[in-house]
Amino acid sequence: MNEKNMFDYSEMENKILYQLAVPYVYFPQQSDGQKVILAQYIIMLGEELLLLPSSYAFSYAAIVAGLTEKQVEYVAKNAPKDYKIELAKSISNEYKMQEVMKIAKIMDDDMGDGITQNQKRIKAIHQYVLDNWTVFQF
Amino acid sequence: MDSISILKTMDINDSPRLNSGSSISRSKTDEFNYDLKTEKQEIEEIAKKLKKELLEKWKKTYANAEIFPSKVAAMHPEVVDFLLSFNLVSVYDDIAKQAGLDAKGRNEIPHIIWEIAETKNWNGLEQILKSKIATAADAHTLVAKLLQENIIEKIKTLSEKPVARKISAEKAQRKEIQLELNEALAQYPNLGEQGITNNPLKLSYFPTPVRPSIKNWITDFHNNMGPGKHSAMDRSNYLFHSENGKKVTPIERQRLSIILKSLEEKTLLKIDPEKQVIIFENNEQPIVNKQQPMISVSQEMGERNMDFKTTNNTEQKDIFQRYVPQAIKKPQPIFSTNFKDEKKVQSSIKDENYFKNVGQKTNSGKNNYFNDFASIKDKDNSDQKAALVSGSISFSSSQKLPAEQAVDVARTEAAASAKQKPNAQSIPPKQFQQHSQWQMKPKSYKNNETEFIELKEEAKNTGNIIDLRN
Numbered sequence: 198m199n200e201k202n203m204f205d206y207s208e209m210e211n212k213i214l215y216q217l218a219v220p221y222v223y224f225p226q227q228s229d230g231q232k233v234i235l236a237q238y239i240i241m242l243g244e245e246l247l248l249l250p251s252s253y254a255f256s257y258a259a260i261v262a263g264l265t266e267k268q269v270e271y272v273a274k275n276a277p278k279d280y281k282i283e284l285a286k287s288i289s290n291e292y293k294m295q296e297v298m299k300i301a302k303i304m305d306d307d308m309g310d311g312i313t314q315n316q317k318r319i320k321a322i323h324q325y326v327l328d329n330w331t332v333f334q335f
Numbered sequence: 336m337d338s339i340s341i342l343k344t345m346d347i348n349d350s351p352r353l354n355s356g357s358s359i360s361r362s363k364t365d366e367f368n369y370d371l372k373t374e375k376q377e378i379e380e381i382a383k384k385l386k387k388e389l390l391e392k393w394k395k396t397y398a399n400a401e402i403f404p405s406k407v408a409a410m411h412p413e414v415v416d417f418l419l420s421f422n423l424v425s426v427y428d429d430i431a432k433q434a435g436l437d438a439k440g441r442n443e444i445p446h447i448i449w450e451i452a453e454t455k456n457w458n459g460l461e462q463i464l465k466s467k468i469a470t471a472a473d474a475h476t477l478v479a480k481l482l483q484e485n486i487i488e489k490i491k492t493l494s495e496k497p498v499a500r501k502i503s504a505e506k507a508q509r510k511e512i513q514l515e516l517n518e519a520l521a522q523y524p525n526l527g528e529q530g531i532t533n534n535p536l537k538l539s540y541f542p543t544p545v546r547p548s549i550k551n552w553i554t555d556f557h558n559n560m561g562p563g564k565h566s567a568m569d570r571s572n573y574l575f576h577s578e579n580g581k582k583v584t585p586i587e588r589q590r591l592s593i594i595l596k597s598l599e600e601k602t603l604l605k606i607d608p609e610k611q612v613i614i615f616e617n618n619e620q621p622i623v624n625k626q627q628p629m630i631s632v633s634q635e636m637g638e639r640n641m642d643f644k645t646t647n648n649t650e651q652k653d654i655f656q657r658y659v660p661q662a663i664k665k666p667q668p669i670f671s672t673n674f675k676d677e678k679k680v681q682s683s684i685k686d687e688n689y690f691k692n693v694g695q696k697t698n699s700g701k702n703n704y705f706n707d708f709a710s711i712k713d714k715d716n717s718d719q720k721a722a723l724v725s726g727s728i729s730f731s732s733s734q735k736l737p738a739e740q741a742v743d744v745a746r747t748e749a750a751a752s753a754k755q756k757p758n759a760q761s762i763p764p765k766q767f768q769q770h771s772q773w774q775m776k777p778k779s780y781k782n783n784e785t786e787f788i789e790l791k792e793e794a795k796n797t798g799n800i801i802d803l804r805n
Contacts, residue, residue, distance in 0.1 A: 213381065214385060217386065218389065245390055249389050249390070249393055269421070270420065273419045274415075274416065277397045277401065278401045278402070321424055324424050324428075328423070328424060328427060328446075329445065331407060331446070331449045332403055332419065
């Protein structure tokens with residue numbers, strides 16, 4: 198009985214570490230629903246914590262779908278070269294952006310009819326990166 | 336309950352948490368006193384602590400990472416900060432809307448602004464707009480006016496701040512990062528080809544000498560010391576006593592030491608990411624410039640003493656070489672003259688046994704450490720030898736020591752041989768003269784038979800030489 202009630206701290210620590218360091222592994226992305234969960238997790242992350250995973254994270258559509266204006270501005274101003282290059286790749290990839298918009302649409306649909314908040318956010322982010330292409334090009 | 340289950344229970348209940356890195360102690364875990372609130376607080380604290388640790392690690396890793404392309408990095412940081420603010424997206428949208436620009440025209444505006452901010456061509460805005468955006472002439476003027484009012488003026492003001500500009504210049508100049516050797520080699524593969532010493536290396540498993548690059552030095556280090564981690568003492572031994580390590584200059588050895596320390600102890604190295612080289616503090620001068628005087632010195636020494644040419648020049652660069660006591664130093668003209676004098680003296684003295692362990696070494700006195708001492712001993716005894724030869728030493732008693740008797744014999748023999756052979760100095764030195772007074776004469780020795788017979792009488796009297804033939 199005692200063992201059952203006990204909290205496994207090391208396991209909890211590992212979970213937190215996985216979430217922060219490799220969110221694209223920690224959150225499965227087999228379905229659109231799972232991708233939305235990852236996107237929502239990214240929205241809630243602080244700007245600094247967004248950069249804890251490797252730059253490879255920006256190659257996932259669900260992660261790009263979760264980026265906020267504040268986060269992208271932080272990336273443009275503070276992220277190392279690798280992160281910017283990866284984000285620029287995703288933004289300029291039409292197929293990937295379609296997938297991002299799809300995730301954003303599902304998120305909007307979940308919120309209610311006629312809501313386009315997340316889609317607007319993604320469009321604004323897309324425009325921001327294109328406007329400031331100079332700092333994403335190395 | 337068996338022993339294994341007891342151990343398991345102990346492990347669960349009593350062992351400290353693995354991989355926690357946290358100082359948070361577990362609160363009540365008793366099933367009757369389980370506190371969810373406390374658990375939540377603890378988890379929050381663990382998460383907070385982990386985030387902090389990860390962020391610190393991340394910041395350390397990317398402390399000197401390249402954030403902007405070089406042309407943007409050279410710009411005023413406040414201008415860059417302003418241009419990267421997210422609000423400008425809507426500003427551009429509004430301007431494009433007011434001027435009736437299409438999507439293409441709208442997307443050109445921010446690029447033009449970046450160009451003007453970089454080139455500081457404040458007055459050329461309208462011209463650039465005309466060349467890049469295809470629209471009505473009025474629209475160009477309107478866009479230029481709106482951009483001037485909303486963005487360009489602000490950029491001009493920010494770029495005129497002197498203090499910030501100075502910081503920007505420093506940032507543009509400073510392009511070095513800190514990484515441990517393995518990481519640096521992984522990120523910048525060309526770094527391994529950086530030469531850190533001057534002379535080529537001899538690798539154990541490679542037939543020809545190779546470039547003294549970082550990679551080759553590491554290979555040589557592992558060939559000599561084996562793989563795995565080594566102590567500072569091991570590294571020091573390698574640096575001073577290995578075949579290649581012996582040949583480097585102190586400065587080169589210092590560089591090697593830094594490289595090996597980073598390899599083994601993961602210490603950080605300063606790296607220039609653009610040039611892909613390790614920056615050695617106080618050693619920025621090219622290796623070639625430093626080597627030049629060493630070579631010229633060795634050449635000069637070589638001219639002075641022919642023996643120096645046969646020795647390894649690189650040994651002269653060794654720090655220990657410079658601290659060899661004066662008495663042991665090989666190329667000393669005083670000794671070289673004494674060697675000649677001593678040879679003459681030795682050739683005139685028949686019985687070298689008196690100076691046992693000395694005469695033999697004067698000929699090869701430049702070969703090892705102990706011979707040098709032998710040379711010094713020779714020098715000290717040279718006066719004594721001369722006195723013995725000249726007969727200036729005499730004793731109050733009529734009784735003669737064995738050595739004196741031997742000298743007398745040598746004199747008589749020298750006089751006899753001088754009569755027989757006019758050039759006495761051309762006679763090669765006799766073998767038995769080199770040996771100890773107590774050495775037994777081998778039967779095969781027949782070259783100086785007559786001489787031995789002459790000595791035999793003395794030997795019988797003194798009992799110093801045993802004639803095995805009798």
